[in-house]
Amino acid sequence: MFLAAPYAAARQRGDERNTFRSLYTPEYLAFKKRIMAEFAGVGPGRFSEFVRHLKIEKSGDKEQKVLAFTFDACGGKHSGYNRKLIDYLRKERIPATLFVTGLWIEKNKETFAELAKDPLFEIENHGLMHRLCSTEGRTMYGVPATRDMGDVIDEMELGARKILELTGRRPIFFRSAAAYTDELSMKIAERLGMEVVSYDILPGDATHYSAKTMSANILKGARHGAIVIMHFNHPGWPELEAMQLAVPELRKKGYIFMKLEDFSVKS
Numbered sequence: 001m002f003l004a005a006p007y008a009a010a011r012q013r014g015d016e017r018n019t020f021r022s023l024y025t026p027e028y029l030a031f032k033k034r035i036m037a038e039f040a041g042v043g044p045g046r047f048s049e050f051v052r053h054l055k056i057e058k059s060g061d062k063e064q065k066v067l068a069f070t071f072d073a074c075g076g077k078h079s080g081y082n083r084k085l086i087d088y089l090r091k092e093r094i095p096a097t098l099f100v101t102g103l104w105i106e107k108n109k110e111t112f113a114e115l116a117k118d119p120l121f122e123i124e125n126h127g128l129m130h131r132l133c134s135t136e137g138r139t140m141y142g143v144p145a146t147r148d149m150g151d152v153i154d155e156m157e158l159g160a161r162k163i164l165e166l167t168g169r170r171p172i173f174f175r176s177a178a179a180y181t182d183e184l185s186m187k188i189a190e191r192l193g194m195e196v197v198s199y200d201i202l203p204g205d206a207t208h209y210s211a212k213t214m215s216a217n218i219l220k221g222a223r224h225g226a227i228v229i230m231h232f233n234h235p236g237w238p239e240l241e242a243m244q245l246a247v248p249e250l251r252k253k254g255y256i257f258m259k260l261e262d263f264s265v266k267s
């Protein structure tokens, strides 16, 4: 039986402190303690994919329709690299925002460095350990979640620090695993200087839709300012083929593509 939002609080502590030991500095632990004290007694609020819906404001040419392609790299068992998709984005000069986890970076260090150097791509924070962000340990789809506020801070802040350490740029956007967060997590992200990003268009790569269906979903959902979510960590998934079908049609309709950091955004 499928249980909606079961609790993950009983999960054993993982080995994150070993994998990412160097990030748990005395300075960080003191910082984390301060943040936890600031939010002590605040309730978790709603837990959903759309705790806040980031909107892209119209800017520049009023006739120009803009779409944001975002691709996640989740990590753990799913630490592959869809090089053909990235090659296509480069060939077609399609700017994209890449949400990466600390776990994925660990397994793809050279690739990550190469992507981070490319101005076509914006690197953003998909969390240190790919956890759904719930301050009370709720989860969805069987994806491991944070167990408490401390885990949420680790996920957001250490994910950001990992990226900063390697790229010199601190992420400004955060998307948790499966895009699920509670309202308190969203406030914590703000306190840490990041905006929680969800999506507008879900083409369905993670539900194993065909390229044709995914392309149809993109075209159906396309409107000015929409954010598309797909992945670039599964070389066997058909995001490339979906893009090859959808992009020429979108261009015919007058769409251009932008990274999230290049939009003026409001929530």
Ligand SMILES: [Zn+2]
Pocket: 072, 073, 074, 126, 130, 176, 177, 178
């Ligand atoms: Zn993910």
